[in-house]
């Protein structure tokens with residue numbers, strides 16, 4: 001395992017920086033998390049699967065808001081024209097015909113109530129903090145760091161490729177329709193990640209900026225990791241579920 005905190009100490013070439021960024025993903029992306037491994041091996045209870053969908057909704061819902069923060073910081077019209085597609089992907093034409101609506105469909109297909117999911121009131125405390133930290137990061141840090149923090153998307157086609165076939169094979173209550181959200185994501189994520197990576201490599205013109213990009217990506221991997229840690233802990237035993245958080249129906 002690498003310690004990335006001074007990886008750019010002596011300055012890196014563009015291709016060396018790209019290699020370090022990919023190394024961060026290889027070591028720290030949430031496809032390495034035990035909760036993901038339990039998901040793909042068929043070991044999650046239905047409650048855990050529902051809790052995953054309900055908590056992940058909070059992440060999906062904050063994405064267009066953090067992208068709006070990024071737009072607000074961007075002075076270049078061409079940058080904004082490219083980046084705004086992300087908001088359209090998630091909100092659709094009318095707010096409910098894009099990715100957020102498709103994630104809601106995933107959650108309700110697993111038996112969750114749409115109002116419970118949308119209200120976010122049953123989410124775990126750690127989910128709320130993690131998602132809030134992502135929004136604050138993109139609000140308070142530089143445009144460059146916010147763009148770099150989106151680079152986890154370089155790795156999302158990989159985790160989606162692991163997750164979707166395994167979920168279809170291992171859980172009889174999950175169908176292609178349940179997982180329709182994921183059918184568009186790999187293509188959108190590749191387009192977005194290509195743009196963000198070119199931006200980061202093109203603007204990482206000092207060792208300090210290179211380190212900022214690496215740190216931003218580590219931070220974002222930590223956000224995704226913390227969300228799965230929280231699920232793993234909360235639903236391992238009924239006594240671990242925080243007050244007010246989602247519970248299996250029989251325990252309500």
Ligand SMILES: O=C(O)c1cc(C(=O)O)c2c(n1)C(=O)C(=O)c1cc(C(=O)O)[nH]c1-2
Nearest residue numbers: 063099149150151152153155156159160185
């Ligand atoms: O399924 C996943 O594991 C996964 C991961 C990520 C990611 O790596 O941040 C995103 C998504 N999905 C996703 O659906 C999505 O829209 C998205 C946007 C972003 C971002 O940071 O801008 N990440 C992700």
